[in-house]
Amino acid sequence: MATEAGHPRRIPASIWALGFVSLLMDVSSELIHSLLPVFMASALGLSALSIGLIEGAAEATALIVKVFSGALSDYWGKRKPLAVLGYGLGALSKPLFALAGGAGLVVAARLIDRVGKGIRGAPRDALVADIAPAELRGAAFGLRQALDTVGAFLGPLLAMVLMLLWANDFRAVFWVAVIPAFLSVALLAFGVQEPERKAAAKRSNPVRLDNLRRLRTPFWWVVGIGAAYTLARFSEAFLLLRALQTGLPIAYTPMVLIAMNGVYALSAYPFGKLSDRLNHTTLLAWGMVVLIGADAALAWGGHWSLIWLGILLWGLHLGLTQGLLARMVADTAPADLRGTAYGLFNIVSGIAMLAASVLAGLLWDRLGAAFTFIAGGSFSALALAVTLVHARHPARP
DSSP states (O other), X not given: OOOXXXXXXXXXXXXXXXXXXXXXXXXXXXXXXXXXXXXXXXISOOOHHHHHHHHHHHHHHHHHHHHHXXXXXHHHTOSHHHHHXXXXXXXXXXXXXHHOOSHXXXXXXXXXXXXXXXXXXXXXXXXXXXXXXXXXXXXXXXXXXXXXXXHHHHHXXXXXXXXXXXXXXXXXXXXXXXXXXXXXXXXHHHXXXXXXXXXXXXXXXXXXXXXXXXXXXXXXXXXXXXXXXXXXXXXXXXXXXXXXXTTOOGGGTHHHHHHHHHHHHHHHHHHHHHXXXXXXHHHHHHHHHHXXXXXXXXXXXXXXXHHHHHHHHHHHHHHHHHXXXXXXXXXXXXXXGHHHHHHHHHHHHHHHXXXXXXXXXXXXXXXXXXXXXXXXXXXXXXXHHHHHHHHHSOOOO
């Protein structure tokens, strides 16, 4: 696959542009999402189970849609137009949050936003893999993830400032989110150059059985371990609700995502770069050890300091694992099936995310917050065991 001209050790300019596209959209999305669980619980009176179901369904929708957009990008031979469509839908959903007068329009806006995320996700990740030189692939994914997470840090920070300035006016804050969303679409449309792909002699359906057989055992192991990790890590909405239990004022709840994403942003690129040199399974195992520590702190945190320790460890876990898993999908899938591979990876992870968030909400309502995080820690320990077994008996093609 062609890459941009330039020094072989330099990350191409289009990777940087894709990172800033993600940054702007995450500023917009997290400006809203850092307040949305609190808005649903306080203003709309929804239960933890209802919030878990909405959040799980929204995130699962995004992940499941990726399988179709990824396969289409492989068949079409183009990634960027689908990415533009996905980011465009995300931008168009933002005014709906501000206009919502009840739970119905909030849910509709959340689902439209996540459909957009689903459409853009797999083509964008495949585009990163197409553009980046193979020897810099881990660094490229880490850089894009780091810039994405900077946006996820700035969005909640802006939300907190505006909530304080505007006396907890949720809808006024939601209107501000429209601006970076449309800037993101413009930057993608005009600032990212897709590399030329060799025209195939004959296009075939990438989800045909003979094509899927080309995805070997190592790829399916990455899919399985990614699902196990997602099952152990439910929606971050529950971190916000846990912080509220410590007496954190509503206007300051975005601080949870500021702290989590600050650690995530600082760690994603270094760990992505490290994955170009170190064993991937070892890094994944450390990621689960960190998540177990986060769940333990959040489960037994009777003091605010333990809650914040758990939140920071949660962000470190994301920095260790998310860019690495994306890189592992690229490494184990054929170049012409990368979009499909990301789609399959995400549809399985989407089902796991829905199950995890619903279970987390159910445990929260029935048994209390501590049991939610105890269950998360148990799933994390199980995922760690599977990772260590694989390290001793690695999958073969």
